[in-house]
Amino acid sequence: MARDDWDPDRLPDLSGRRYLVTGSTRGLGFFASLQLAGAGAHVIMTGRNPHRLTTARAALRRQVPDAEVETLLLDTSNLGSVRAAAATARGRTGLHGLLLNAGIVHPPRQREVTRDGHEVVFATNALGHYALAGELLLALAAGRGRMVWVGSMSTVISPMELIDPELENDYTPWRAYVQSKIATTALGLEADRRLRAAHVPIASIVAHPGYATGGRTRGIAGINTPSRGKRFLDNLQAPISQSKERGAWTLVRALVDPLAEGGQFWGPSRGATGRPVPATVPRVARDAELAARLWNYCEHATGTVWPYLKASKTKRR
Template structure:
């Protein structure tokens, strides 16, 4: 399919026989991405760190898609915990090929004060970046067996704050806003760097970066156990209707980035109007495309996770 050619996100191509894993599937973008893939016939591993919330999300997918059957599976995975990442990767790696990996899980509202995980990493960077770097590396051979694709979640925020390449975990000068932007610069830069390295090594896996625009809970359909915004949230989010969209629509871009055969590794996708709209090929912020920053980040991630990708 040609780039930016007409694409109906509500009528996906038949994905029967394909298998995808989505991190952070119990709500928001991850949930709706899962639902859209299942509706198109795919098998989906929905992952998250809460067993109860995962089961509620799986039940919702099956309730809203009666023919889903056993094509929806759940798997405990906490991307802030490297032990959890290793365990989940080992489980999936023993189940055959994987057509796609959507690296969606993340902390959107960081803590006001700097916190660290049990592995000693800053919690936002660990959750949004390190866990996904480790998971992608651990599942690389599984993806390669199916000539699969990985999609990293970018953000329009990457040009909104100064980035410090020498302190990605904000040991100094932490703030919640900076932590979020630092993590999103890193995920996008790593997504592009992954594609460069995969191409150079001749590995049959592509790496794409995509962002969902400005997608809010208050403009998203209510689903029991998945999305239950308060009346105040609905009111506030609807006041911003001109620059926002639902998380259901935000997932359109992520799903296209994951399944459209016409998309090539190293591309960047987002809503047509940047903050909302149909999926459209775009151009990420300059800092995320800087190879030197990406290479530095790659080394940081290798050191922090102990993971070396099997190129």
């Protein structure tokens, strides 16, 4: 990229474009939804709790009164919920982007499984998003859209082998989180290889927000209300952290900048903080063989096989 005049505060006009964001009830997902809606996009805000969703939509509308937003119940840890939400979101017009953001950031101390029988962090952060993207593949192809998977710097700081993705052995909360993010990154890159090979007009990109904390983020009723103690502690980390609003910059740029390309990894310019720029793919997520194995695992675990052939023939709408 020769010249970079991207201004996260002045996005291109996104009127007429439809985006779905997972986990938009707070944090990065809320601010990404806000930034997209502020640029005129139609945003499908999704979340697992109807009350928090309503609160989030109201908070967004207070800031962008004419925002075109709708809400949709979607629990990424529950495959039935993923399928039901996808069936509603497909709509009559294409989808221009999918932000696969929802995540458990503070995993339970002990290993827990979902109703579908999967380890809850892997299910929420990786598996549900694999299924959702597959279920929405035709809508995305119709919109000539893209999907953005949310990775993490933790995959660079704590590289781990992904031999046991559901951590049947040796579960720790940190391991569960990092592994889920390695899986998310590997799936995002593998998706792009598969979509290209099948000539599907969809790009798959991975982006990470750096280190973004609630205590460094402005207060918004019902969305971000950190205690004074949290503000104090988070501000001690000011040199290496940023607000969730800024963290959302990379996710949004990867989703809407025409110059962003499938297979790229985006992050803040200084690693943990800064402007959104292309970054280096973490070493642990570069192994294409491992990614292919993980893909097969997700196919079996979710019963979702991505409809590449149909997607490659889908007409624009």
